[in-house]
Amino acid sequence: MTDTLRLYSYWRSSAAYRVRIGLALKGLPYETVPVHLVRDGGEQHRPEFHDANPQELVPVLQHGNRLYRQSLAILEYLDETWPDTPLLPSLARDRARVRALAQIVACDIHPLNNLRVLQFFENEWNAPAPEREQWVRHWITLGFDALEASLDDNPATGEFCEGDVPTLADCCLVPQAYNARRFGVDTARWPTIARIDKACLALPAFDAARPERQPDCPESQRG
Amino acid sequence: MTDTLRLYSYWRSSAAYRVRIGLALKGLPYETVPVHLVRDGGEQHRPEFHDANPQELVPVLQHGNRLYRQSLAILEYLDETWPDTPLLPSLARDRARVRALAQIVACDIHPLNNLRVLQFFENEWNAPAPEREQWVRHWITLGFDALEASLDDNPATGEFCEGDVPTLADCCLVPQAYNARRFGVDTARWPTIARIDKACLALPAFDAARPERQPDCPESQRG
Numbered sequence: 001m002t003d004t005l006r007l008y009s010y011w012r013s014s015a016a017y018r019v020r021i022g023l024a025l026k027g028l029p030y031e032t033v034p035v036h037l038v039r040d041g042g043e044q045h046r047p048e049f050h051d052a053n054p055q056e057l058v059p060v061l062q063h064g065n066r067l068y069r070q071s072l073a074i075l076e077y078l079d080e081t082w083p084d085t086p087l088l089p090s091l092a093r094d095r096a097r098v099r100a101l102a103q104i105v106a107c108d109i110h111p112l113n114n115l116r117v118l119q120f121f122e123n124e125w126n127a128p129a130p131e132r133e134q135w136v137r138h139w140i141t142l143g144f145d146a147l148e149a150s151l152d153d154n155p156a157t158g159e160f161c162e163g164d165v166p167t168l169a170d171c172c173l174v175p176q177a178y179n180a181r182r183f184g185v186d187t188a189r190w191p192t193i194a195r196i197d198k199a200c201l202a203l204p205a206f207d208a209a210r211p212e213r214q215p216d217c218p219e220s221q222r223g
Numbered sequence: 224m225t226d227t228l229r230l231y232s233y234w235r236s237s238a239a240y241r242v243r244i245g246l247a248l249k250g251l252p253y254e255t256v257p258v259h260l261v262r263d264g265g266e267q268h269r270p271e272f273h274d275a276n277p278q279e280l281v282p283v284l285q286h287g288n289r290l291y292r293q294s295l296a297i298l299e300y301l302d303e304t305w306p307d308t309p310l311l312p313s314l315a316r317d318r319a320r321v322r323a324l325a326q327i328v329a330c331d332i333h334p335l336n337n338l339r340v341l342q343f344f345e346n347e348w349n350a351p352a353p354e355r356e357q358w359v360r361h362w363i364t365l366g367f368d369a370l371e372a373s374l375d376d377n378p379a380t381g382e383f384c385e386g387d388v389p390t391l392a393d394c395c396l397v398p399q400a401y402n403a404r405r406f407g408v409d410t411a412r413w414p415t416i417a418r419i420d421k422a423c424l425a426l427p428a429f430d431a432a433r434p435e436r437q438p439d440c441p442e443s444q445r446g
Contacts, residue, residue: 054372055327066316069373070330073322080315092303093289099296104278107293107330117335120361131348138343149277150292 005030008052008060010037011214011221014110014175015071016059020209021171022075026085027205030061034216037115057116072106075168087168098162101150101169105176109143113179136183144180147173148190157192159199166200174200178211228253231275231283233260234437234444237333237398238294239282243432244394245298249308250428253284257439260338280339295329298391310391321385324373324392328399332366336402359406367403370396371413380415382422389423397423401434 007023007030009016023030035058036043043049044056053060053069061068061077068074079087088095111117113136121127121135151157161169177187177197187194200206207213212222230246230253232239246253258281259266266272267279276283276292284291284300291297302310311318334340336359344350344358374380384392400410400420410417423429430436435445 053369055331055366055369057331068316068319068323070323070326072330073319073326076322077315077319080318092300093291095303096291096296096300099299100291100293103293103296103329106326107295107334108278108280111330111334112340120358124357124361125350125354127348134347135343138347143278146276146278 003064004062006033006062007031008033008035008049008058008062009214009216010035010058011211011217013037013058014179015057015106017175017178017209017211018071018106018171019059019061019074019078020214021166021174021206022078022087022168024205024208025087025166025171026078026082028078028082032215034214036216057114072102072168072172075171079168087166087171089162089167094156094162097154097156098167098169101147101161102172104143104147104150105172109139109176110179112139113183133183137185140176140180140183140185143176144185144187144190144193148192151192151196160196166203166206170196170200170206173197174206226287227285229256229285230254231256231258231272231281231285232437232439233258233281234434234440236260236281237402238280238329240398240401240432240434241294241329241394242282242284242297242301243437244389244397244429245301245310245391247428247431248310248389248394249301249305251301251305255438257437259439280337295325295391295395298394302391310389310394312385312390317379317385320377320379321390321392324370324384325390325395327366327370327373328395331369332362332399333402335362336406356406360408363399363403363406363408366399367408367410367413367416371415374415374419383419389426389429393419393423393429396420397429 005028007019009032035049044058050056052067059071061074068077075087088098118132121132151161156162158164160166161173174197177193180187187197211217228251230242232255258272273279275290282294284297291300298310311321341355344355374384379385381387383389384396397420400416403410434440
């Protein structure tokens with residue numbers, strides 16, 4: 001048994017990206033274990049990874065001899081175990097706001113647009129690519145409309161989603177903005193989201209967590 | 224301003240059902256404000272409800288003059304504000320497990336099968352009812368397979384998802400099992416889930432939170 005942190009990750013997974021940001025904000029060193037979600041039908045479906053997570057999804061965090069699943073649960077675990085550089089504010093009411101903002105992304109945008117959903121449309125319903133892309137853009141747009149409305153008229157919003165230090169909400173916003181760009185959605189439509197995304201990406205911790213900085217990012221995508 | 228708790232709810236919404244269980248477990252009295260999700264195109268889309276939640280989703284909890292959104296964030300808020308009858312265990316590692324179990328349901332099953340998704344398939348893609356139902360059953364099956372695997376071989380599982388008192392995970396499991404039955408999925412296929420569901424429903428708090436016990440449940444559905 002060791003207390004090393006190991007993150008089962010895929011460079012482009014936005015759920016893994018959230019946890020990478022949290023680890024980097026707390027300055028916790030960790031080892032990346034790449035799980036290629038596409039190659040050979042997806043390494044997440046191999047028996048050895050299924051044992052680590054029967055959901056066959058990344059991320060999974062290993063700490064000592066225990067495995068932690070689900071990105072938001074992992075981020076809360078990091079926050080409780082290493083309370084320095086907190087990812088949540090101190091008041092219950094503010095924590096509730098941050099968690100709700102995070103969950104707009106983590107419950108109501110991302111799971112709808114996940115790889116396995118798009119594979120279902122392609123393989124089970126023979127949905128053509130333009131329909132699949134319309135679907136992705138639809139949920140990003142609906143979710144970002146609500147996220148923007150929750151941010152832009154609320155005095156609690158500061159340089160970041162809640163005040164002037166990054167929180168769990170920013171750990172979710174930035175990867176979702178990355179996904180939006182990937183699917184051709186221009187985040188300029190949501191000025192507060194775009195502003196916060198930019199402020200986050202200017203920080204070293206967010207920069208280190210970017211997909212293009214990961215060891216499993218293909219050379220051609222490092223741009 | 225008042226400290227009354229008011230829950231914007233719909234009897235059949237499984238996300239609202241989670242919060243009703245949490246309120247009942249803590250013995251917190253609250254006023255139900257019914258939001259009919261189907262009638263007249265859906266009351267959640269009315270301007271006055273949009274102001275309460277720009278996501279146009281239930282539940283929303285009002286406490287004093289503040290509004291709280293997203294079921295898991297609301298449950299954590301209840302737990303932090305009224306710590307008696309905790310919904311989370313005391314150790315960080317156990318809390319992480321409970322949150323991960325809850326998020327299997329709240330991130331990776333339910334949002335895929337939500338009313339607005341089924342309406343998208345019907346209205347945008349003209350998907351026939353059997354396809355929409357196949358979709359619902361697919362994600363329940365995949366999610367419950369993973370939930371069962373996370374429960375059945377783990378010594379932390381007790382009478383309930385974590386030990387012998389109900390937690391956040393049970394607040395999510397029971398409404399999802401209700402949804403499964405509603406869509407013709409027999410939960411007997413997952414013996415641990417079925418056992419825990421039954422143990423929960425035998426408790427007065429879970430019984431009081433059932434859809435059929437809600438003031439906005441139509442008389443014909445009270446069975």
